[in-house]
Structure formats: C-alpha cells, structure tokens
Amino acid sequence: MSYQTPRGTYDILPDESGKWQELEQIIRDQCRLYRYKEIRTPYFEDTSVFARKNDSSDMVNKEMYTFTMGTDSYTLRPEGTAGVIRAFDQHKLYGSMEMPARFYYMGAMFRHERPQKGRQRQFTQFGVENIGVKSPEIDAETIALGIDIVKAMGISSIKVSINTLGDDESRQAYRDALKAYFEPHIDTLCADCRRRIVQNPLRILDCKVDHDNPVVKDAPRLSDYLNEESKAYFERVLAALDAMGIAYEVDDRLVRGLDYYTHTVFEVISTHPESGSQATIFGGGRYDHLVDYFGGPQMSGIGFAIGMERLLILAGAEGHRAPEDDGTDVYVIGLGDVSAEVLKTAEEIRHAGFTAEANLMQRSLKSQFKSADRSRASYIVIMGEDEIRNGTVNVKNTKTKSQETIARNQLIDKLKEWNI
C-alpha cells in the first residue's frame, strides 16, 4: 500500500521550489513595471461562471471538475479570466478604478485531461486582464508584457502568431458565411466539426483533424468579411507591434479555444524541440462582451494566460538556471551533552540576522563537520563542555580554515565585524 499524488498532479519539492519562487518574482517585477496589480479570486466558483451558455469549447464542455454540494454546483476554475471579470463586476470596480483596470493573477487551474509533459490536471497559470479601454495599442502593450516575461526567463525560441476575429458585425457575417459554406459538405467533416457548424463554425478552421480537408482549406476567409473598422483596428495593432520591434506572423486560421474572443487574438509558441506537442506558452485575446455578460456595463477587455510549468520546462531547456541556495552563515557544532547550549547559541545568531543551523544530534565531531560542509557554512562554531565552562566558543572560517577562540558574548559582534 502506498500513496501517491492523483494523476496529473505533482509535488514541488524543496529542490524545485527555488525556480518557482524565481519565476514568481520575475512575474511580479514585470507586472510592477507595467503597473499591473495582483487580484486573487477563489479556486472554485459557481459552475455558471465558467459554463456560459452557447460555449462550445472542449475546456468547458468536457474538462471541468464540477461537484455538487447540496443543491449548489461548483467548478474548480479551468482558467482565470472568468473569475477576474466576475470579481470586476461583483465589486463594481468599473465605478471605482482608473481605466484601464489592470490585473494579474497567478495560481492553480484544473482541467480533466490526459496528462503529458507540459500538460497536467492541476497546473499553474499566470495571466493578466486589462479592462475598460479598447485600444489597439493596449493590445500590443499586453502582448509585450507577456513577451517580456518569457524573455526574462531566458527563453528566446518563440514565435508570435496573431489574428483578428473582427467586431460583432464582422464576426456574425463570417459565421453565417461559414455555416452556409460548410452545411453542404457536412459529411466530409469530423464529428466535432459537425457540432461546431451550429455552435462555433470558426473553430472548424483550426481543427487538427480536418486540417487537410480541401473543404476546410477552401473555406471563405475571415479577412474577406471584416468591416473597415475591424480592419483598421487590426492594422493599428500590427503597427504598434512593429513600433516596439516585436516580430509576429499573421495567421488567419488562428481562432483559439475560448468562445468569448473578439478582435485581436494571439498565441506565443515555443520553437524549441523540448516543448514537444505542448508548445503553446501563452495565448489570449480581446473580449467585448464578458464584462456585460457578468452583469456590468458593456466594456471591452484583453488578457492572456501563461502556463508556468511550460515556461519552466523551456527555461531549463534553454539553459536558464535558478539561483542556488548559498548555504548557511553559521553552523553550530556541539561536543558532548551540550545541545541546549548549541541551540541557544544558534538562536542568538539568528536573532542577530544571520542564518544558522544547529547540530542537535550529539554525533561524532567528524560527522558534524560533514554536515557543516553540506550546509555550505561560512563559519563553524564549535562548543564543547570546556568552552561552556570557560564562557568561550571556537569559530572557524571555512574558507581560510583558520580558527580562533573568542568570548561567547562577543560572538555576534565578531560575526558582524567579519561582515558575512
């Protein structure tokens, strides 16, 4: 009988927590530069927050962890945007915050999928939402923030794909055109796409199953249905990216899995072989109707989410190394039955602001020195019964190997003097 983490979940052990903390710090630093503030929403919400009507995405329809308590149905959050917008509306932040409101979040998301490298059932996302102002330059700025974070992690093999879905009018015209186009060919499409004709015909375009189907290849192009306003908006997004020197590819098949997107959608994928089939590092887009869907005014927003596990895998593959633990300032060794005095000395050192490990196991001197080595101590304090009687301690500098005997009550001053 043995216990293990549920499928698709994993422990972050002490050896790995350092790189997570580093990534979290880089994210916080970058968000500070862009003046984004953190928002923390619950890990579960009422199911209706995620399962919005007419949503055709797989994520919502077959991958959610939903449970019932009494008559209430809850769902472990599969993505971050819905909860943030719900909070934005619930607290009427549209009335109190300066626009655009800028949020970021970090935390676990849950999707019931078949696990693979870079794809687990509990995974960690960092994301941002910029709400309240619809501006092509804000779209570009949002993408730039994501890219800055990826670059700060030492990842350079990336490709930025971008597309526009157009405004409501353009999108509706295109949907109707696609429906009319695909319906006569319904027999040639995969089962999922037959469903998509009704719910979300745009998704047929980037269907992997029907990717080579000539019917799909020859489908009408969204670009032919964009109205002038949508085209102009997209042109300005691209111009802003150009102005920042961000390279991108326009991919008019890029639709993305969430149904709420309008106008700009984008995806950043890794071109590094280590990323395997889970190459998407971050993705997002603009949404014109989420704020009003949750009961607020009609306001547009844009956001993206980054998969933090994927980011760490790629950072490691590209040679990025998290800073290592630099060892303890002081390691206190005791000889004989002196553990209480060893402990007391270590406490004094800690209270003075130095890191200290105390060996409280009354082991042989040799093994205690070994432990001190492993802890990469800068100084070793050795105290036995004689020293305690005399009110002294021996302090050894592990670099110079020189040792001196000093009065115990001078230890802290000495450590400060040595400036460790």
Place this chain on the structure above:
RNA sequence: GCGGCUGUGGUGAAGUUGGUUAACACACUGGAUUGUGGCUCCAGCAUUCGAGAGUUCGAGUCUCUUCAGCCGCCCCA
C-alpha cells in the same frame, strides 16, 4: 477520450532460452581517527523487482488486471 512505449534500492542502472544469493556505481549511515571536515580504507544499506492475481516444481523474467509516467492524437497554458 483514442493509439503506443516504459515502470528493478535514496539515485543511475545490470539482470543470459523462467533456475534458486538481484551485479556494479553514486548517495547515505557507522568505524579506522572517542575535540576538528571535504582524501583513503573497511563495514552496513532492495526478504524484493510499480501494485494485484494467475501459469509453473520454480517468475524480475510468461499471461491477465490495475496504477503511474512518457510519446503521438485531441485539447490548450
């Protein structure tokens, strides 16, 4: 949800056509050296081969079931 590969100690692993004692290395613990470490030498360290059942005189090696990881599909972060 579909298809495939893999699973031996703390770690990396060797294990011949099923044959009785699970190699070797690293790590770890202790000793040589009972008050000074990173070297050397010695000793210890898997009643057990992911888990469970079966075939057999005998299974790490064969069969079935199951769990997990990985790869491809799908999905997306």
